[in-house]
Amino acid sequence: MRLSHSLIPTLKETPAEAQIASHRLMLRAGLVRQMASGIYAWLPAGLKVLNKIAEIVRQEQDACGAQEMLMPTIQSADLWRESGRYDAYGKEMLRITDRHERELLFGPTNEEMITAILRDATKSYRGLPQVVYHIQWKFRDEVRPRFGVLRGREFLMKDAYSFDLDYEGAYLNYRKMMLAYMRTFQRMGITAIPMRADTGQIGGDLSHEFHILAPTGESGVFYDSDFESGDALGTGYDLASIDAFYQANTSKYAATDEKHDVAAWARVPDARKREGRGIEVGQIFYFGKKYSESMGFGVVGPDGEKLFPEMGSYGIGVSRLVGAIIEAKHDEAGIIWPDAIAPFRVSLLNLRQGDASTDAICADVENRLGAECLYDDREERAGAKFAEADLMGNPWQIIVGPRGAANGQVELKRRATGERSELSLEDALAKVINKALG
């Protein structure tokens, strides 16, 4: 893609409303624009990141056995009256009335809807277990939206729901989902820590939140430094691996300030105690029969008795992750995208636009890298191109200037480390492509 013809409106100055780094950088790098309080338009580069994150989430959900589906954004109020949450949810729920005076709402979550769907489709214990998920826009009418996409009103969320015949099954799915989440976050190049958490509106008694460490996080967190190594992932989804994984991740101390247990914390060796701030990017819940019973979803059991499924729900804030990752991965110059989710793998800088040799080399690179290459072909000076490339944060920069071009060299820069090297075009491309695959 050529920068001169792209809708990537970067800003040299920071809009006044942006208070934290990720919000400033998302606006400055041309990823999003605010359309109303807590509501954002995703511009091309921002959408690429959002889609890459969603795709990793999707692959890991599929890998743990969840089935993708898609539920609507608009729901009927009646559904929520069944569970009793229509009144309980309060003003955070955006309520809508249609032309026939029917009461609707813009879904803040989907427990009721998925329970109704399963209730209709599943009559026998033989139809369970089921785990389904979708990636869909949600709306919660926050009192005070802030921090850009970190606390927007409209947000993209992956939410999964599990239905099991008994506690053992539900507990297994809970642990599987925790493993899937840890793998998901690791693939995005970030360390997320599972922490014991409150269940809030959803209800239930077993829950973990996943927090990315960042100084600007909204939650205070306490954790064992063993989590920092970030590789307690286990190997697969067989029972032994899941057990080992869950054991490893829940035996060490990690809690948000709401759930902080001073006595347990005291038992952590001082050298391993870490206190910091975290951004919540996911949460998993086991809540038993809360919805299956209230909404009358029972299946016929092996002996003809009626069984109410044990449920769990599992969320990942997909749009929030974009901001959260920037919050964890940036410097004074701009964003530092992890390889797996960068809008482009490579920023290609032509330092002398209009020079026959640099133009030819850049055209070649552009052809060979295809969609993963953002070619800065503008009539700008070198300094401006460097500054914008650093701001946008693509992991590699291939810098083509007249000096190097004269003796067959380009410069390759790694955004994360600032490391640069002069090498042949072939070597540079090989490095970029191999690294990206690895």
Add this chain to the structure above:
RNA sequence: CGGAGCGUAGCGCAGUCUGGUAGCGCACCAGUCUGGGGGACUGGGGGUCGUGGGUUCGAAUCCCGCCGCUCCGACCA
């Protein structure tokens, strides 16, 4: 929902107190020079000053209503 602010060009702001017909920097357009970390010069385009009403000979400026946005707190994927 309690408290505090802000709305003037795409972005950042001045002008409002003390009313006199809108300005600066960046960005944008044309050109010249320049050419490896947001360069310089010359010339240019762009604003019913959030909105409705009121006061006044005259309102960005004073008064009232409304809308939008932000910050602190309580709340939250």
